[in-house]
Amino acid sequence: MLRALLHADVPVTGPHGRGFDGSGAAVVLLCVPDGAIAAAAAQIQPGPLVGHCSGATGLDALGGRGFRLHPLMTVPTTGADFTGVTAAVGGTDPAALAVARELAERLGLRPVVVAETDRVAYHAAAAFAANFLVTLESAAADLMATAGLDRQVLVPLARAALENWAATGSAALTGPVARGDEAVVAAHRQVIADRRAELVPLFDELVAATRRLV
The missing domain is CATH 1.10.1040 (N-(1-d-carboxylethyl)-l-norvaline Dehydrogenase; domain 2)
Structure with a gap:
């Protein structure tokens, strides 16, 4: 994801390690295992908008206002080309959703809103595929x-x-x-x-x- 963001000329810092509190950031995108999302989000101090890249984890794991951006693409360690790939996006409010959409579009992704009630079915279908x-x-x-x-x-x-x-x-x-x-x-x-x-x-x-x- 970092490579894709840099390639899209999105200004980024990092990647940051465990315990990063979001200092100096307007948006923090958590690219961590599902089980670590809640703990990583809890480390972020008030201020930045927090998002995660999981398809299976709900927005509630962020502990407050935030967004989800999940590229529907397998991403090996060498990176991936996201051009034209669907991305499931969601947000706790319209402004957070707008950030998810903008990030997706900057990466060349095609954002689609997946409701929280459909999130697990969406991710299960992806696992099948x-x-x-x-x-x-x-x-x-x-x-x-x-x-x-x-x-x-x-x-x-x-x-x-x-x-x-x-x-x-x-x-x-x-x-x-x-x-x-x-x-x-x-x-x-x-x-x-x-x-x-x-x-x-x-x-x-x-x-x-x-x-x-x-």
Whole structure:
């Protein structure tokens, strides 16, 4: 986030460590783990407007007036390009919300207001789309390794599937479940049971979910 702010020519100081009290700042943006937000916010002395970057944590963790700015993007240690990415924003009052919107726009993000009552559902959907995708692809790579191939052979397939889903939604679904080829589904389950038995429950749940989608 710091790199993105600097790239957008937003005047910043820091990053500041544990115990920073906000001295000299007009706005303090907390980029800390969810469980540390309330404690970090409590350290900020009256004056600066305080915000956090969590998608799952409520505004109440700030202990008073503040805002939320959550880029809907995975951010590795090397940073991320936020251009055109959606950002969930919220504020305890219109002025705080306006600051969140302005920061988002300065970063090239597309701000959308997510109500407090929808915040957890929004974040759970994000976890499905990103975190669980990595879990799923890692499971596929683990199984592919038993055939002597590495995860890179799966990358074009996974990318194409995601792009097709982006374009057409569930109509992008292909494969034996979509075709109703139960013999192949059974063969898949058997080889998974033989080679990576720990993946059978995941396979069963995914087959059931895919059948519902079909």
